[in-house]
Amino acid sequence: MKMLPSIILLAVVVASPVCVQAKEKKKAPETSSGTYGCAKFDVNQNGVFEDSEKAEIKKAFDTGETALKALDTNNDGKLDDAELSVVKAPAPPEKEKKKKKS
Numbered sequence: 001m002k003m004l005p006s007i008i009l010l011a012v013v014v015a016s017p018v019c020v021q022a023k024e025k026k027k028a029p030e031t032s033s034g035t036y037g038c039a040k041f042d043v044n045q046n047g048v049f050e051d052s053e054k055a056e057i058k059k060a061f062d063t064g065e066t067a068l069k070a071l072d073t074n075n076d077g078k079l080d081d082a083e084l085s086v087v088k089a090p091a092p093p094e095k096e097k098k099k100k101k102s
Contacts, residue, residue: 034088037067047092054084 041053041060049057061068061079071083 034086035090036071036087037065038087039090042089045090045092047089049084049087049089053089057084057087 038049038057041057042049043053043056044050057068058079061071068079071079071087073083074080
C-alpha cells in the first residue's frame with residue numbers, strides 16, 4: 001500500500017510530456033501546402049492574392065469560417081496583414097500546350 005502513491009506519481013510524470021505534445025500538435029494545424037484552405041479565394045487563379053481577394057478572406061474569417069481560425073496567431077479575433085502574409089496562393093494551373101497539326 002505504501003507504494004501506491006509512488007506508482008501514481010510515476011504515471012503522472014510519464015504521461016505529462018505526452019499530453020503537452022498532443023496539445024502542441026492540436027495548436028498547429030496541418031499547413032504543408034501553406035494555403036490554409038484559402039485556395040478558393042484566388043479567384044483569378046494567378047497564384048497571388050490580390051487586395052480584393054484578401055478582403056474576401058478577411059470577410060470569411062469574420063463570418064466564422066473555422067478553417068481560417070489558425071491564421072489568427074495573435075488571437076485578437078481579426079486577421080491583419082502580417083497574419084495574411086503567411087498564406088500562399090496556390091500555384092496557377094498550367095496551361096495545356098496545343099499540339100501542332102502535321
